[in-house]
Amino acid sequence: MIAGKTFNQWCQSHPLFVPIAATAPVCWTNTKLQDAKFALNALTITPSQLSDAAARLERFGGYLAQQFPQLPSNGLIESPLVCGAPLLQQLNKDPNQVAIKNLWLKCDHQLPISGSIKARGGFHEILKHAEQLAIAHNLISVTDDYRQLTTKPCLDLFAQHSIVVGSTGNLGLAIGIISAKLGFNVTVHMSDDAKQWKKDKLRQHGVTVIEHQGDYGVAVEAGRAISENDPNSHFVDDENSVDLFMGYAVAALRLEQQLKDQGIVVDQDHPLFVYLPCGVGGAPGGITWGLKTIFNNNVHCFFAEPTHSPAMLLGLYTELHQDISVNDLAIDNKTQADGLAVGRPSGFVGKALQHLINGCYTLEDDRLFELLALTYQTMGLTIEPSAAASIAGPATIMSDPHYLKQQGLLNKVDNINHIAWTTGGDMVPWQQMSQFIAKGQRLLTQ
Template sequence: MSQQLDPTTKVLDKPIAQWVEEFPKLQELIDLQPSTWFNPNVQPAAQALPDVGLTREDIDDAAARLKRFAPLFMELFPETKKTEGILESPLVAVPDQQAAIGERYGSHMPGQLWAKLDSELPISGSIKARGGIYEVLKHAEDLAIEAGLLSLDDDYRILASERMHKFFSGYKVAVGSTGNLGLSIGIMSAALGFDASVHMSADARQWKKDKLREHGVHVYEYESDYSVAVASGRKEAESDPTAYFVDDENSSTLFLGYAVAARRLAGQLKTMDITVDSEHPLFVYLPCGVGGGPGGVAFGLKTEFGDNVHCIFAEPTHAPCMYLGVLTGAHNAVCVQDFGIDNLTAADGLAVGRASGFVGHAMQHLLDGFYTIDDDELYRLIALLDHTSNIDIEPSSSAGFAGPWRVMQDAEYRDRMGLTDERMCNATHIAWATGGSMVPREEMRSYIEKGMALL
């Protein structure tokens, strides 16, 4: 339940009643009701992309850096040998899941539903393997080049040497996390030799903390939410000149690591002979916590496909921070708790009360919309995916699967965007499954059993 707030309570010097009057959708968020809002301020990509402050060339640079590190990945993580050290995930069609959800929601969805299985990314089993690992690599490269221990032409396997391990051990890496970002940064930092610390919020699953400790990472636990964990990690790093803080709320480096995913996806779509143009629109549904991962992927998608891709963020009813920030235009100046929303959700990776101001401002004119989904429905969608497709993901990962039906329920949005019935029949819908392959079997079984019981 959301707290019962006095409507005269002020947020940023304005009574909540006035906020709701100006933004009627806000009442649905306060009432913890599943809600959908299609952004009337979305602009053509050519007009809005410059607002991001990053370019296609920046994504090229990130992609080239990941390529330089590929030999090192094969050395440190043998499971990456089968992809020549490129960290990438499968794109799979899920027609049986599409049919099952359609039956559940009582409506047929035109077009095709696919799943982008970042749940199967190597090393840390989530989308955070993109941004988190990339930022650690960039920091390691910068340090090694500055110390004269590496050049861009070197074989990056030298970074796995005892000499380099000893060099990196003189430096610290810290991050605040609800779980998956901490896993990716902790595992990668420890593998290189960094002294790694992860500050975990109350939502973080115990197995994620245990796995980090197995890798020799310092784990600090907090009874508060994500924002407190981030603030503590930032504070630790500020007082130590050898420490580097990975700032999930503001990092353009993380953002670019995620953006590379769009280029890889473009290649996969081409391989599958899937056309993306004005007559064959692409819809991508991205689960959103603080916003860095989905924001970076959406930025990359817009540089690849322009106005032919429609990016939509999905959040839990109890933690709709990006929806709230963009809807009101207040971004990170407000948090969900200001409006009596408790930020308590089974979707641990999405349990964030205050959105990234950087992502909100950068992407507010590039995102088609937002929707919220309740925890019980996340479990039902997990169970359906397991039953129909034999794919297992964690609760936060299933949020994207409801997206196509939210699009089909809003004729005004489709009319405004020129999404005719014919175009919708040609559409490709991708639910971005953000994590889950590292979840212990017993825990995964409990998720599926819960979902089946709810169904």
Template sequence: MNEKVLKSLKAATEVFWKNEGYMEYEAVKPGNAFTMQDIEAAEDRLLKFAPLIEKLFPETEGDAGIIESPVERPAGMQQYLDEVHGLELKGRLHIKRDDILPISGSVKARGGIYEILTFAEILAADHELIDAGEDYSQFAGGRFKEVFSRYTIVCASTGNLGLSIGIMSAKLGFKVNIHMSTDAKEWKKKMLREYGVNVIEHMDDYSHAVTVGREEAMRRDDFYFVDDEDSVTLFLGYAVSALRLKGQLVEAGIEVSAEHPLYVYLPCGVGGAPGGITFGLKEVFGGHVHPVFAEPTHSPCMMLGVMSGRHDEISVRDIGLDNVTIADGLAVGRASKFIGKTVENMIAGFYTVQDDELYRLLTKLWDEEKMKLEPSALAGMTGAYRLQEALPDFPAGTHLVWSTGGNMVPDEVWRKDYEAGQALLKDE
């Protein structure tokens, strides 16, 4: 373990760590448990369900039921960050706007919704409700809801995964139990209850909520547990985003090659979404893409797990951290073993960010670009600068910040975060 980095982690100070286990993708690929064919199969399933999505969620009509977000260029924010960091970024900054994804407004809309659709398809086949060649918009029909209502979907969440699972499941007619950890925002619990979801609150962290949810689901044959720590279905649902990103970059005229690499900055909690996206990116772009994970200074569970080689066998509490952060979606003390072991050699680096910095970035992004993000989604915003400061000789390329949530945050809640950042900027 890197003792210098560990010392910074223990002190909850910001630190960048170049992953010593990062490998050329051609060397990693033969050992992968998954392939491009798995990602393409997930994309095919989502395309089959697109008519259903369009029918259930009118906001997706413009995209024919495809749940996807644009890539945008925050030129004003890059200029601000250049000034703050006292350097000129080598390359252009872009944002993948998962904060405006339809239905649940976060990165979790892909993986979470995909897992529920996959389970619904399995049930429909088991009950001989639909043939594989039929129009999947029929899943909104009464005979499907009658079957789905016999089953309960169970999930544990700090917030955003719960929203995607809860909203999609409720729309299809499932009963839903969402176990929420102590750091989950009240507005997310309220929204779930408005959809008829049973929200079970825990005065403990995310890992505890997962354990209780898993145990609950194991006791009943009619319960289905969405395991954020260990779900291959979630993982592949997230990976689909890389296929779509390739088309977006081509359309925008953005080259990804050895001469013009792509750097992607991914906020990380338990690791499911950034892990699935990382796998997809590597399958699509190979050695020309370099994923970097961003975590709060009080919850750097994936960096700690990968750096130590212990993955889920070590918690941030073991090094004296409290796992308390404003970035509720990233407030995870123990990383996923499945994700850590699957993508540990695909992650170029890790860094940590303080809560006050998240507030400042949230405020400036609105001031400069009128983009409304939640604190967790700002974790990747300074990644390009942290990389350049730590490794000044890295090749110039395209820098893509992966936003994770924001547009569903109630205005009064978001305004408080904005004002907190405003006060911090004024003090500076």
């Protein structure tokens, strides 16, 4: 039974249950979509929280630039928006897919320091925690130079506090690196599908890594339980954290400027379609909320998940949110897209986006490797399997004439700018990346 109904009853009321349970690729568009301004106004999260997060990241610019020489002088952690024409040319050769115009890649796989989208939310939450501690102990004020956080009183303070997080990999990497740099004691609880190189890298930074024989949910709950018993411990709650969410949302403000710099107009006649890989939902959720806050109904956001980990799709489709798991449909939650290997979605994110998200689609692991290889062949970009999920978006959504007609876009198809958000990959060791690419190339030639 799932929420008081049998599987067959769910299949009758929700026909996509059949292919979802069979781990076949599906595309779902949201029938509960509302006017963006109306839906946003009904939420407790507000644009002032977004402005606050953006201002905080700017305050920390000097500190970050000092501590991480690979950053620009303003200390902003940002990725380029790159024209995807070479990749698009190759994708459009597929006779089975709808030809697409105007593809862009938002290259978070190139984000400095931790090489993934998780640097956005993860860094923001830890920086805010450090800021609040330092202010509470009269060691700093918001008008000060935050490079003072490297002084002995601050380091001594942070050394008395610990940070705990549960992760499949990339969030743990981001949290671990910034927390250790600030001087916190850090523990990352990792699920059994986390890649070994991510665990090794964390340990090199002096982070305690605890490995669990279980999936993402097991790692998170283990971290939460340990942290609750320590008053000096801060638990990063990937499922419910507003601070993580707002850190991700700042990306929307940065993207708005990048679109202007590229001369890309976003309005009723020139819609923006954005495709975001989704695990528990925090990163794509924060970015979607931020983009809807800026562009309202003119931006269409879609989440991408592996067929074996369709957590957010199930939560949104059934409106059960965190009260349904892929295991309820006997789906194994096993995927090579380790960053997306989540069985139960964030209820906080699902409820915030239930009237804002435009849809979700799933794809098989083999397709992830094919798209990873195509991206490398055509553009020389090294993205991990999770990130490749975004690249399937344009052809998947544009193959649904019902959605385009419903949105009044059938005569505006050529004006749509598509952004695939490549969420991670640059820190993957070349030995592993080359195996990913080789696997994708083999699949493409079969």
